[in-house]
Amino acid sequence: MKNYQTIILSNLEISPGYWRMRILAPGFAAAAAPGQFVMLRPELALPTMLRRPFGIFRTGCLPPECAGLPPREYMEILYKIVGQGTRIMSDLHAGDRVELLGPLGRGFTINDTSCAKILVGGGIGLVPLFLLAEALIDKGHQVRLLMGGRTRDDVLAVTEFERLGVETYVSTDDGSLGEEGLVTKVLERKLSKYPCAEVYACGPMPMLAAVERICSERNVPLQVSLESHMACGVGACLGCVVKGAGHSDQRPNYLCTCKEGPVFAAGQLDWGRAVNTEGGCPEGGCR
Amino acid sequence: MKNYQTIILSNLEISPGYWRMRILAPGFAAAAAPGQFVMLRPELALPTMLRRPFGIFRTGCLPPECAGLPPREYMEILYKIVGQGTRIMSDLHAGDRVELLGPLGRGFTINDTSCAKILVGGGIGLVPLFLLAEALIDKGHQVRLLMGGRTRDDVLAVTEFERLGVETYVSTDDGSLGEEGLVTKVLERKLSKYPCAEVYACGPMPMLAAVERICSERNVPLQVSLESHMACGVGACLGCVVKGAGHSDQRPNYLCTCKEGPVFAAGQLDWGRAVNTEGGCPEGGCR
Amino acid sequence: MNAKRPSLAVNVAGIELRNPVMPASGTFGYGEEYSAFVDLKKLGAIVTKGLSLNPKAGNPMPRIAETTSGMLNAIGLQNVGVDTFVEKKCPYYRVLDTPVFANFFGNTLEEYGEVARRLADVPEVTALELNISCPNVKQGGIVFGTDPKAAAEVVSLVRKHNDKPLIVKLSPNVTDITVIARAVEEAGADAISCINTLTGMAIDIRTRKPKIANRTGGLSGPAIRPVAVRMVHQVVQAVKIPVIGIGGIMTASDALEFLIVGARAVQVGTANFIDPAAMLAIIDGIEAFLVEEGLEDINQVIGSLSL
Amino acid sequence: MNAKRPSLAVNVAGIELRNPVMPASGTFGYGEEYSAFVDLKKLGAIVTKGLSLNPKAGNPMPRIAETTSGMLNAIGLQNVGVDTFVEKKCPYYRVLDTPVFANFFGNTLEEYGEVARRLADVPEVTALELNISCPNVKQGGIVFGTDPKAAAEVVSLVRKHNDKPLIVKLSPNVTDITVIARAVEEAGADAISCINTLTGMAIDIRTRKPKIANRTGGLSGPAIRPVAVRMVHQVVQAVKIPVIGIGGIMTASDALEFLIVGARAVQVGTANFIDPAAMLAIIDGIEAFLVEEGLEDINQVIGSLSL
C-alpha cells in the first residue's frame, strides 16, 4: 500500500457515462491483488473533499518516453459517472495530478480446487474481476464470466476478458446485447451444468443478494465484493461497516468493508436484512 | 454587462507567475469600456467559491474555426498567481469552461483636453491601462506609459503598448529592466516637463498613494483604479467599500469599488488613512 | 409527455408565492441591483437588505473573506434607513407582481418597534422579516436572538406596531434553536426563517490579523448547509407555523433538502454572488425534479422526509 | 542560511510535546492503523479513538456522508472498550516516545468516572481527553457538554478518579462556549480542546431519507474551520489553562490560524482521511513558516494575534 502523488496517463470515455483512466503507478502491479481497490482524488483541491474508492481494473506497463528512462508502470480504473466526484474526474486530462492510495483491502481468495470458476459481474461491478480472471488463468483454471448490464452501454471490456481466454456470456435487461434478462438467470443455468463450482461476484446489491440465494441453495462457495461509503479506506474512521453474519442489535457484528473486505466470503455476511441496500447509493444499488 | 458561460481559448504563462487567458466572449468588446473589469470563475465547482475580479486587458477577434461560422470574439485578462484561486486558473486548458460576468464597474473618464496623458502602471496594475491607451490613441492623443515593477519579471506586455504607438518608460526596483528605482521617480521627472498633464494610475496601494501625493502637490488631475475584496461585483453585497473623501466615523462615506469604481477620481477618495492598505492583500499592496 | 406543468405555488403565513424561492436578506440588495440578471417577476418573493431606523454606514473594511466553501461577512448592516427605503426603493416594487418581505433590525427594543411602525402602512411591503440576530445595545450586547425571553419581547412589540404577516429570522448560534422557535411562535410570529449566519473568524497568518476588520463575521455558503438543514428539521418539528429554510443553498438539490425536511419555502443568499442567475436555475431545477418524480405539486415534497 | 532549525516544542498541561500537531480523536484509530503512512514518532502526541466502559458496536450504516467541504459522521463511538484498549492497544505505545492522550466518554456520570479510574494506573496513557459531547442517558439525554453544571460535575468526578493531566473537549453546539470553558476550568481541567463536531444533517432527495442512518451526524472538515477559530479565540480569552485547537485543519496555514489566536497545540481530524500524511506536511509547513518569518520558536507565534 502506497500513497502516490502521480499523474494521469489517459482518461477516456469508453461507453456513454463510463470512463477509463490510466494512472502512472510504479511498483503498483507487484503489490496489487485481485479484488483490492484504491482511494483516488484529483490533486486540484475540489469540492469533493474525500477520496473516492475504485476497484483496480488492471495494471500494465508502457515503454519509457525517452530511452534510458525506466518503463512507465500504470494501473487502470474503470468508473461510471454517478455524482459530482466522478463527473469531475471525467474532466481531467493526461498530465493532471491525482492522489492515489493503494492497493487497499482484502481481495479474492483463490482456492486451487478443480471446481469451475464462475465470475459474475453486474455493470461496473465487472472491474475487480479482471485481475481475478488473470490470476485464475495464470494458475491454469478455466474461467467463465457472466456479465450482466441494464443495456448494452453497461456492458464493458468484455473483449478484454476474451483476449485472456475467458469464456464470456453477456446478458442485458433489455436484450440490447447478448441474452435478454438478468445475469442470475444465466448463473442458474450454468450452475446446473457443473457438478462443482465456485462463484465470484461483484455488482449491485440486489444482484448480489440474488446470487447469494442461488449459491447458498446449491451449496456453492461464493465470494462477493461489496461497496460502502468510505472516508479513510484504511480502517480508521469506521464509516464503511456492513453487517456481518449473526449481527443483531444486542450482539452487533460490524465488518469494515475497507479492511476486512471489500471481498467477503458470502458466509461472513448478514444476508437477512443484509448489507446496506439503500441510502446514498445510486439507483439500482451500490454499483 | 452579461453573464457568460463560455470557454477558454488559451491560457499561457507569459512571465514567471503571470498568466494570460483568452476567453471566448461574443459581444464583449462593444460593451467594454477602459477600466472596467470582470468577475471570473472556472465552471468546475472549486474550493474557491466566489468569483474573482480581473481587469479587462484587451479584446479582439479570431477568424471562425470553420468557414460560414461567425468570428470568435474574445476578451483577455492578465493575472498574477497570488493565491488558491489564481493558482487553479493557471491549471485550466483551452476548452475548459468558465463563468464570466462583465463588463462591470465604472472605467476611466477620458477628458478631451490637450494635456499630456500619462499612464502609470505598477506590476499587474498595468492591465486596465491597455484599453485606455487604445481609446486615447483613437482620439488622437499622445500617450506615455510609465511602467514600474519590482523586477523584470513584473514588467508585462510593454511591447503591446509600443505597438499601439505609446511611448513607454520602464523602471524596476532592482534595475533588472529599464531604469533602476520607483516608477514615481519617473513620474515626477515627466510631470516637470509638461505644463499640463493628466494621470491615470493603477498598481499597488503604496504606489497609488505616492502618485496621489505627487499629483495633488502639482494640481494634476488623477484617476486611479482600485482593488478591494469582492463577493458580488454588482453592488449588492456591500463588501467592497473604500473610504471616500471626508469619511469619518461620525459621517461615514463608503464607496462601492465594484459599482462606483473601480476607477475613481483621486478627489473622491479619502487619502488620509486611505483606502484599505492592509489586510488580505498580497505582500506589497493590493496589486 | 405533454402533462401539465407541476405547481410550485406555496403559501407562507397567508401569502401566496408563485414558487418557494426567494433571495436571503443582504445578498440581493433591494432587488433592483440584480434586475439585469434576474427577472424579478419569476421569484417567489423579494427580501430586502436589513433596514434600520437610521441609515447605517456599516463596518470598516475589509468586510468579506472567503473561507473553504463559505464566506465571512461583517458588512455591519449598511443600509439606507427605513424612511429612504420607503421613499426611494419602494416605488420600484409597484410594477412587480412579487411579494416584498422587508427585513429589518434594531439596536434596542424601541428601535425594532419604531421601524415596524414606519413600515405598517407601506403598501409595497407584503410582510416583515424580523432579524433578531442583533445585540441589544441597552442590555449589554446580549443578542436578542439567543435568549427566548428577549426574542419573545421583541416579537410582541413588533406585533403591536404592525399587522402585516411577521416572519422571524433566527440565529443559529444557540444551544437549542427549538426553544427560541417556540418562544417567537408563542409571541405571535406567523412564520420563522432560519438560519442566519454562524459566527466565524479567519486569520491572515502573515499579518496576524483577522481577515475582516470586525474580527468576527457571519459564515454563510455551502459550508453551513448541513447545520442549517438540521436546524430547519428541528424547528419544523417544534412549531406549527411555517418555516423558511436558509443556509448554503446553491442548487435545486440543496433547496429540495430543506423542503423535504419541511421548509415551506427557501432563501438563497451567497449563491447570488457566485451566480447572479442562481435562483432561476434553482426554480427550474425544482420543477424538473417534480417532473422526474411524477409529482404535480411542490407541496407533495414539503415535509416528505421519510425516517 | 545554516541557522539552526526553529523549535516547535510546546507544553500543554505540563506535557512536553515535540511539536503542536496531533490527530483528533476518532480519525486516527488507535494510531497503529496509520503507521504505514505516518512515523508516529514525529507527532506531537497520539490521541486515541473515544473509549467507553464497555465495547460499543456503533450505529447502523450508512454512517458517513460527504457535504460541501465537510463530512457528516455518526459512527456511534464504536470502540473496543477501555479494558481491551489497555490490554491490546497500549503495549504498542511502549516503543514510541510519543505522549498518548486517551479520549473517553460515558453515557452516565458513573461511567465517566469508572473509565477514568481504569485508566488511572496505565503507564502508556500520558493524559486523558474527556469528551463531554455525549448525552447523559440518565438525565433525559441532556448533553453534558451543553450545560455548565453537568460539565463541571463530570470533570470533578473524573478528577477524583485519575491524577493524569486532564484535557476537556468541548462541544461547539452551544450559545456561549466561554461559559462551559470557565466551568470546566474551575472544576479542575488542565487544558481544553475545542471544537468537537457541529451537529448537521443531509438528505438524499430521491429516497427522502437522511444520508446517514442516525439522521443527524457530526459535521467536520474545512467547512467548520471559521467557527472553530472563533471559538478557540473566545475560549483563549476566557480561561487561563492551555487550549488545543481543532476543526477543519487541512494545511499548515490552517493550523497557524489556531496557534495565532492562542491555541497551544492543534488536532487534525478529517484531513487524515483525505491525506494520510497530512499531519507530517502540516508539521513541515509550520517549520517552514517559522523559517520564512525569521522566528526561532513556535511559542513566538502562539497568541500573536494582532487586533
Ligand SMILES: Cc1cc2nc3c(=O)[nH]c(=O)nc-3n(C[C@H](O)[C@H](O)[C@H](O)COP(=O)(O)OP(=O)(O)OC[C@H]3O[C@@H](n4cnc5c(N)ncnc54)[C@H](O)[C@@H]3O)c2cc1C
Ligand atoms: C471498494 C469499492 C470499489 C469500487 N469500485 C468502483 C469501480 O471500480 N468503478 C466505479 O465506477 N465505482 C466503484 N465504486 C463506487 C465508487 O466509489 C462511487 O461510484 C463513487 O465514490 C461515487 O462518487 P461521486 O462523487 O461521483 O458520487 P456522489 O454520490 O456524489 O458521492 C457522494 C459520497 O457518497 C459516496 N458514494 C456514492 N456512491 C457510492 C458507492 N456506490 N460506493 C461507495 N461510496 C459511494 C462517495 O464516495 C462520496 O463520499 C467502488 C466503491 C467501493 C467501496
Ligand SMILES: Cc1cc2nc3c(=O)[nH]c(=O)nc-3n(C[C@H](O)[C@H](O)[C@H](O)COP(=O)(O)OP(=O)(O)OC[C@H]3O[C@@H](n4cnc5c(N)ncnc54)[C@H](O)[C@@H]3O)c2cc1C
Ligand atoms: C477591480 C479589480 C481588478 C483586478 N484586476 C486584476 C488583474 O487584472 N490581474 C490580476 O492578476 N489581479 C487583478 N485583481 C486582483 C485579483 O482579483 C486577485 O489577485 C485575486 O482575486 C486573488 O485571488 P486568489 O484566490 O488567487 O487569492 P487569495 O488570496 O487566495 O484570495 C482570497 C480572497 O481574497 C480576495 N483577494 C485576494 N487578493 C485580492 C486583491 N488584490 N484584490 C481583490 N481581492 C483579492 C479574493 O478575491 C478572494 O476572495 C483585481 C482586483 C479588482 C478588485
Ligand SMILES: Cc1cc2nc3c(=O)[nH]c(=O)nc-3n(C[C@H](O)[C@H](O)[C@H](O)COP(=O)(O)O)c2cc1C
Ligand atoms: C453579505 C451578506 C449580508 C447579509 N445581510 C443580512 C441582513 O441584512 N439581514 C439578515 O437578516 N441577514 C443577512 N445576511 C444573512 C443571509 O440572509 C442568510 O441568512 C445567510 O447568508 C445564510 O444563507 P446563505 O448560506 O445562502 O448565504 C447576510 C449575508 C451575507 C452573506
Ligand SMILES: Cc1cc2nc3c(=O)[nH]c(=O)nc-3n(C[C@H](O)[C@H](O)[C@H](O)COP(=O)(O)O)c2cc1C
Ligand atoms: C469519523 C469521526 C469520528 C470521530 N470520533 C470522535 C471520538 O471518538 N471522540 C471525540 O472526542 N471526537 C471524535 N470526532 C471529532 C474529531 O475528533 C474532531 O473534533 C472533529 O472531527 C473536528 O475536527 P476536523 O474538522 O479536523 O475533523 C470524530 C470525528 C470524525 C470525523
Ligand code: FES
Ligand atoms: S473507510 Fe474508514 S474504516 Fe473503512
Ligand code: FES
Ligand atoms: S463586490 Fe459586492 S457590492 Fe461591490
